[in-house]
Amino acid sequence: MPWIWQSPSWPEFGYDAQIIEADLARATEVIGEISGMRQGLGAEEREELHLRQIVQEALGSFGIEGVLLDPAQLEVSVVASLKHRDRHAFSRRSDAIATLLLTAREDHAPITAETLWEWHRLLFFGMEVEDLGRWRESGIEIVRSATAGRHDVLFVAPPAERIPVEMARLLDWIAQEQRMPLAIKAAIAHLWFETIHPFADGNGRIGRALIEHIFAQARALPFSLSRQIEAEKRAYYEALQAGRRDDDNRIDATAFVLWFLQCLARAAEAARAEAQFLLARNRFFLRFAHRLHPRQENVLRKLFAQGPQRVAEGISARSYARIAGVSGPTATRDLNAIAATGALRRSDAGGRSTSYALMLD
Numbered sequence: 001m002p003w004i005w006q007s008p009s010w011p012e013f014g015y016d017a018q019i020i021e022a023d024l025a026r027a028t029e030v031i032g033e034i035s036g037m038r039q040g041l042g043a044e045e046r047e048e049l050h051l052r053q054i055v056q057e058a059l060g061s062f063g064i065e066g067v068l069l070d071p072a073q074l075e076v077s078v079v080a081s082l083k084h085r086d087r088h089a090f091s092r093r094s095d096a097i098a099t100l101l102l103t104a105r106e107d108h109a110p111i112t113a114e115t116l117w118e119w120h121r122l123l124f125f126g127m128e129v130e131d132l133g134r135w136r137e138s139g140i141e142i143v144r145s146a147t148a149g150r151h152d153v154l155f156v157a158p159p160a161e162r163i164p165v166e167m168a169r170l171l172d173w174i175a176q177e178q179r180m181p182l183a184i185k186a187a188i189a190h191l192w193f194e195t196i197h198p199f200a201d202g203n204g205r206i207g208r209a210l211i212e213h214i215f216a217q218a219r220a221l222p223f224s225l226s227r228q229i230e231a232e233k234r235a236y237y238e239a240l241q242a243g244r245r246d247d248d249n250r251i252d253a254t255a256f257v258l259w260f261l262q263c264l265a266r267a268a269e270a271a272r273a274e275a276q277f278l279l280a281r282n283r284f285f286l287r288f289a290h291r292l293h294p295r296q297e298n299v300l301r302k303l304f305a306q307g308p309q310r311v312a313e314g315i316s317a318r319s320y321a322r323i324a325g326v327s328g329p330t331a332t333r334d335l336n337a338i339a340a341t342g343a344l345r346r347s348d349a350g351g352r353s354t355s356y357a358l359m360l361d
């Protein structure tokens, strides 16, 4: 079977503007809403959201099989990278990943082959991988579930000797293309990059960093898209396959572009909920912190750190005692004192199951 890169239309990617129109409008609208919400945050809150975003992205999408990234370690690395953006000496993999993610989002220089090689070195910092920091030197095929002796070849990428020319053409297109809506440009660049599959490993992750980089040319995405792609991996793979239809004189990428825009909107909606939660938390402490004992505030902050679901469950004397490291009677006394400030409301259940709801506005 001839592969798409063997077609005479390669690499003329196109899409049906009418089919994607509504989804493009939706994605643009919700991204705009989040950017607007961010404008309304204080500098500290914005920095916190940014930090969370990078950490989530790294955790959700930049781990390596079998080598888990430690969230706390990663946070330290991201904070350090945010403070010293030009640093080049790392001792840990999490430092290198944090630098990769920040560079992809914040470096406005046109992307070159050297940039991508550098990202590849950062991605695999401290690890032994084939063709580190350069294009792959052997062939690659993408297979579906390779079981002993049998597998379906989904796609064969272009041979290694074509990569320098193919990548030069893609990078040139990224530099030149100015008219296309950014979200569509990012989708096509990603699809094109994955079709070339220029590295021996890490093509998914570098391709996702490329998306962030393209958005950052105008305005960095105010949330993590990689995390959403990771959560929808099966549909993503199908969209990659479906988004390369040979259509006489062009490659019809409509199916992939459509999926990408919808994924973008879902990521933005999740980010909106997170930002709203953060704002509600800040308003909560603004209203009540001055009336709380430091231990009480500390327990409530720990609860918020566990996310919206945990906060919605409220807190019992038992969990308060565990979090604060105090006895049951002290926990009950503290909870009643907090309830007296109006920050908590005691549930009617009573007895051992008594729980206190947090009074968010």
Ligand SMILES: Nc1ncnc2c1ncn2[C@@H]1O[C@H](COP(=O)(O)OP(=O)(O)OP(=O)(O)O)[C@@H](O)[C@H]1O
Binding pocket: 061, 142, 154, 155, 194, 195, 197, 199, 200, 201, 202, 203, 204, 205, 206, 207, 237, 240, 241
């Ligand atoms: N049919 C396909 N054609 C082209 N590219 C594909 C296809 N299916 C998957 N891909 C891409 O290949 C990536 C996997 O390639 P590779 O293993 O080199 O990347 P990775 O970064 O190590 O993996 P991951 O994306 O799972 O983190 C997928 O993330 C996807 O972007």
